[in-house]
Amino acid sequence: MTDADAALKNMKGYRQSLKGALEDNFLRQTLDKFAVQYRANRTMIFADMNERELIAEIADAKDESMERLEELYEQFRAEAGKKGVIVHRAATAKEANDLICRIAKENNVRKIIKSKSMTAEEIHLNHALEADGLEVVETDLGEWIIQLRHEGPTHMVMPAIHLSRHQVADTFSEKTRTAQDSDISKLVKVARHQLRARFAEADMGISGANFALADTGTIGVCTNEGNGRLTTTLPRVHVAIAGIDKLAPNLHDALRIIRVLPRNATAQAITTYVSWITGATDNSVNPDRRKVFHVVFLDNGRSALLKDPKCREVLRCVRCGACANVCPVYRLVGGHRMGYVYIGAIGLILTYFFHGHDRAKNLVQNCIGCEACKDVCAAGIDLPGIIQEIRARLNEEQGSPATSSLLAAVLANRKLFHTLLRFGKWAQKPVQSGQFIRHLPEIFASGQGFRALPAISPKPFRSQFADLQVKADGSPRVGLFAGCAQDFVYPEHLRAAVRLLTAKGAAVEFPQGQSCCGLPVQMMGERAAAEKTAAGNVRAFEAAKVDYVATLCASCASHMKAHYLELTSSDPALRASAEKFLAKIVDLSSLLFNVLKFSADDFRNRGDKAAYHSPCHLCRGLGVVKEPRNLLNLAGQHVESPEEDVCCGFGGTYSLKFPEISSTLLAHKLDGVEASGAEYLVTDCPGCVMQLKGGEEKRGRKVKVEHMAEFLLRNLK
Amino acid sequence: MPGPVNQAAVELYSAKAKPASIVVTTVKSLDEALEYAVKVCQDKEKAKPLLDVPGDARKTLAAPAVSDEVFAALAKKVEGKDMELVRSGLRDHLAGLDVGFSVADLAIAETATAVLECEKEDDRLAAMICETHVVALSKSKIVMTSYDAEPFLAKALSRERNFTAFISGPSRTADIERVLTLGVHGPLEMHVALVED
Numbered sequence: 040m041t042d043a044d045a046a047l048k049n050m051k052g053y054r055q056s057l058k059g060a061l062e063d064n065f066l067r068q069t070l071d072k073f074a075v076q077y078r079a080n081r082t083m084i085f086a087d088m089n090e091r092e093l094i095a096e097i098a099d100a101k102d103e104s105m106e107r108l109e110e111l112y113e114q115f116r117a118e119a120g121k122k123g124v125i126v127h128r129a130a131t132a133k134e135a136n137d138l139i140c141r142i143a144k145e146n147n148v149r150k151i152i153k154s155k156s157m158t159a160e161e162i163h164l165n166h167a168l169e170a171d172g173l174e175v176v177e178t179d180l181g182e183w184i185i186q187l188r189h190e191g192p193t194h195m196v197m198p199a200i201h202l203s204r205h206q207v208a209d210t211f212s213e214k215t216r217t218a219q220d221s222d223i224s225k226l227v228k229v230a231r232h233q234l235r236a237r238f239a240e241a242d243m244g245i246s247g248a249n250f251a252l253a254d255t256g257t258i259g260v261c262t263n264e265g266n267g268r269l270t271t272t273l274p275r276v277h278v279a280i281a282g283i284d285k286l287a288p289n290l291h292d293a294l295r296i297i298r299v300l301p302r303n304a305t306a307q308a309i310t311t312y313v314s315w316i317t318g319a320t321d322n323s324v325n326p327d328r329r330k331v332f333h334v335v336f337l338d339n340g341r342s343a344l345l346k347d348p349k350c351r352e353v354l355r356c357v358r359c360g361a362c363a364n365v366c367p368v369y370r371l372v373g374g375h376r377m378g379y380v381y382i383g384a385i386g387l388i389l390t391y392f393f394h395g396h397d398r399a400k401n402l403v404q405n406c407i408g409c410e411a412c413k414d415v416c417a418a419g420i421d422l423p424g425i426i427q428e429i430r431a432r433l434n435e436e437q438g439s440p441a442t443s444s445l446l447a448a449v450l451a452n453r454k455l456f457h458t459l460l461r462f463g464k465w466a467q468k469p470v471q472s473g474q475f476i477r478h479l480p481e482i483f484a485s486g487q488g489f490r491a492l493p494a495i496s497p498k499p500f501r502s503q504f505a506d507l508q509v510k511a512d513g514s515p516r517v518g519l520f521a522g523c524a525q526d527f528v529y530p531e532h533l534r535a536a537v538r539l540l541t542a543k544g545a546a547v548e549f550p551q552g553q554s555c556c557g558l559p560v561q562m563m564g565e566r567a568a569a570e571k572t573a574a575g576n577v578r579a580f581e582a583a584k585v586d587y588v589a590t591l592c593a594s595c596a597s598h599m600k601a602h603y604l605e606l607t608s609s610d611p612a613l614r615a616s617a618e619k620f621l622a623k624i625v626d627l628s629s630l631l632f633n634v635l636k637f638s639a640d641d642f643r644n645r646g647d648k649a650a651y652h653s654p655c656h657l658c659r660g661l662g663v664v665k666e667p668r669n670l671l672n673l674a675g676q677h678v679e680s681p682e683e684d685v686c687c688g689f690g691g692t693y694s695l696k697f698p699e700i701s702s703t704l705l706a707h708k709l710d711g712v713e714a715s716g717a718e719y720l721v722t723d724c725p726g727c728v729m730q731l732k733g734g735e736e737k738r739g740r741k742v743k744v745e746h747m748a749e750f751l752l753r754n755l756k
Numbered sequence: 757m758p759g760p761v762n763q764a765a766v767e768l769y770s771a772k773a774k775p776a777s778i779v780v781t782t783v784k785s786l787d788e789a790l791e792y793a794v795k796v797c798q799d800k801e802k803a804k805p806l807l808d809v810p811g812d813a814r815k816t817l818a819a820p821a822v823s824d825e826v827f828a829a830l831a832k833k834v835e836g837k838d839m840e841l842v843r844s845g846l847r848d849h850l851a852g853l854d855v856g857f858s859v860a861d862l863a864i865a866e867t868a869t870a871v872l873e874c875e876k877e878d879d880r881l882a883a884m885i886c887e888t889h890v891v892a893l894s895k896s897k898i899v900m901t902s903y904d905a906e907p908f909l910a911k912a913l914s915r916e917r918n919f920t921a922f923i924s925g926p927s928r929t930a931d932i933e934r935v936l937t938l939g940v941h942g943p944l945e946m947h948v949a950l951v952e953d
Contacts, residue, residue, distance in 0.1 A: 073934060122916050180940060181931035199931055207932050227929060227937045234941065235806035239850045255913040265927035265942025268884050272877065272919075273847070290909055294902045305930065308772065309867040312942070313922035315909070320919050321877045323847055329917075 119256030156247025193374025430564030597660025
């Protein structure tokens with residue numbers, strides 16, 4: 040833990056640790072298999088329910104509970120208190136540890152058994168108890184394994200997912216001083232045998248709690264192994280520890296969460312056991328046959344989070360771990376590199392709030408922004424959005440990295456930005472080779488050898504538009520939002536789009552006042568620059584009387600839709616204008632298929648076999664799934680390839696920061712496409728084109744990468 | 757609360773029990789369910805002791821949570837068989853118990869969940885430390901969804917002392933290489949005898 044902890048605090052060490060993880064073949068294979076199986080199983084287990092509606096209900100109910108947190112706490116304390124339960128509240132990790140040590144001392148406890156509790160992990164409770172001379176044994180199989188190995192969990196639900204059966208057999212052999220077979224069912228029996236004795240002799244049991252029901256003073260615990268039941272039943276003292284965010288008004292709220300939690304965690308309809316414990320229940324060891332039962336509520340920064348409007352929805356988290364299960368980065372590097380105690384997207388966030396900004400500053404950079412986590416979150420938390428917010432706060436607290444400040448200064452000034460881009464085409468001359476940059480000066484090139492980077496176009500689209508002589512009349516009226524990647528690097532995408540739009544009689548406008556959408560600075564946490572670019576773009580489109588604002592870049596569109604209202608909120612008039620602007624934004628594929636009604640008659644279909652890469656910001660950011668695939672089948676033949684909707688590894692500046700991860704994601708994507716037999720790889724986002732095309736260039740162009748607009752135009756009648 | 761049997765709920769329960777690794781059998785009466793429990797105990801291999809103490813000499817069947825009448829009926833069925841029947845002091849059997857017998861208070865069909873109100877330590881342990889858990893479940897006690905179980909649960913949870921368990925199969929883990937393995941700290945098998953009534 041200490042090595043991993045130190046590695047979190049400096050970027051060099053962190054990247055080193057990422058490299059180590061990427062080289063761990065067992066980890067890679069395990070997490071790869073898991074990622075694929077989990078997604079399929081999750082889809083199946085949610086098949087007969089309205090998942091979206093349920094998640095929205097949970098989000099609302101959790102928000103309402105958090106609003107009434109103090110009241111719920113008082114109610115729980117009163118109800119449970121009446122029933123003989125001693126309820127405590129600890130403001131900090133230390134307070135909670137001290138309190139539990141004191142409870143142990145007051146009850147003459149020597150031996151403690153524990154069932155799984157992430158909250159106990161959060162405060163490093165075992166260390167505190169052991170320092171007090173108490174013997175603590177974890178009884179959840181995964182937790183016991185990592186306790187024996189002196190490691191931390193690498194997944195919130197499957198804490199030992201990073202270990203092989205052989206490693207577990209070695210650990211058990213050492214523990215039992217007997218050679219143990221690596222057969223998994225035999226290993227499980229070893230744990231059953233070894234731990235039964237610990238259950239029998241323990242004086243105190245410590246459990247977590249998934250729910251604390253205020254109206255009856257009941258705690259609810261979800262487990263699979265049966266250890267939670269023994270932990271809460273056998274010892275004469277029971278301490279349940281829970282974050283105050285686990286308070287719920289009543290059973291109904293808990294039952295609702297249970298409909299999603301196990302499905303999201305392990306694709307089970309329900310955990311094998313859910314135990315509801317109320318009052319000082321029967322225990323034959325104590326003379327009065329009453330269990331000594333304490334409930335410890337931990338604050339540790341949660342009340343402060345409650346007063347933080349931008350991040351408070353973090354408190355909705357039910358700890359299902361799904362955000363790690365679907366994270367393409369977690370899949371490559373595992374848990375110890377995706378959180379300090381809590382793992383996955385929520386782990387990046389909670390590290391910042393619970394375990395210090397120093398431990399979080401590098402971790403929060405390691406989100407590629409693909410939104411896969413947001414898509415499955417049991418409580419509908421905008422995890423990537425909160426990660427961006429944290430980056431912004433870290434920039435404010437610790438100062439921006441030089442590159443980030445420079446980019447912010449440049450992007451906030453459209454003219455300067457565009458002038459620099461125009462100069463860029465001259466500056467790159469010595470290193471340019473046709474469409475690609477041949478090699479970059481060393482300072483930019485570290486780890487970037489996996490893909491060719493595109494050259495800046497000799498003439499940006501904004502200077503080409505007038506030459507296209509697009510007729511000003513037509514219907515519908517479409518305003519093009521270019522975004523910098525297409526304006527300055529891929530103007531051919533936009534030219535193709537103009538041809539497609541006008542072929543169906545649309546009028547096209549290009550407001551010259553537009554600039555970068557601001558996503559790069561938003562991702563880097565440069566708040567002021569993000570506001571300035573938003574204002575510039577909203578104003579640029581005010582004058583244009585258009586029915587639609589078309590984007591060929593899913594990232595621009597989803598960023599604008601998700602953040603412009605908030606970014607313009609300080610100026611009501613501007614915000615009103617932004618609202619109108621946003622209502623008109625549509626991605627090109629949806630516009631062509633749904634509005635302009637492109638059909639098979641419009642194309643000369645030669646059966647071009649095209650794989651499709653579904654951009655994160657299109658399929659999740661905008662929820663567009665069918666239209667691009669339908670278009671491909673109109674103009675050619677869509678060939679399915681594995682995991683079409685998993686990130687290509689671009690993530691904007693992410694790929695510059697973490698080239699090892701970016702390149703691995705890219706290789707995975709291209710391997711699948713090449714194996715599918717497709718001749719083309721089509722996508723709807725210039726960032727993805729940059730990544731995929733650059734990768735294919737290095738791999739010898741086995742597949743031709745095109746933007747949707749190019750593919751369609753090539754096959755247009 | 758014996759009400760009319762919800763046939764759809766019974767069917768859903770049976771369908772959902774299978775993927776949850778629950779062995780379901782249908783019996784005519786509670787008496788037949790008792791017979792079934794005895795047979796399960798007879799047919800199984802004797803539990804190997806988990807503690808370094810000599811285990812029970814004979815196979816053990818525990819049924820702490822039943823009425824005097826039912827216990828007497830059970831005792832009769834066990835008579836003459838190489839089997840010990842226990843009703844209390846389950847803590848003395850932590851080394852291993854062959855069969856635990858419970859009567860479900862309610863069941864939730866959509867997740868194949870048996871609901872057991874078991875505040876007494878012995879009632880709880882019977883379902884926790886046995887190798888095979890046999891549950892008698894009246895068909896009339898099966899409801900469709902967890903929300904339908906709320907009236908029952910609300911009453912249970914509002915008591916001064918209560919331990920209500922949702923049990924949806926044998927204990928399980930996937931903590932080693934994500935391989936599903938049945939029988940960790942709790943029962944290795946769960947059998948449900950659906951009672952017609």
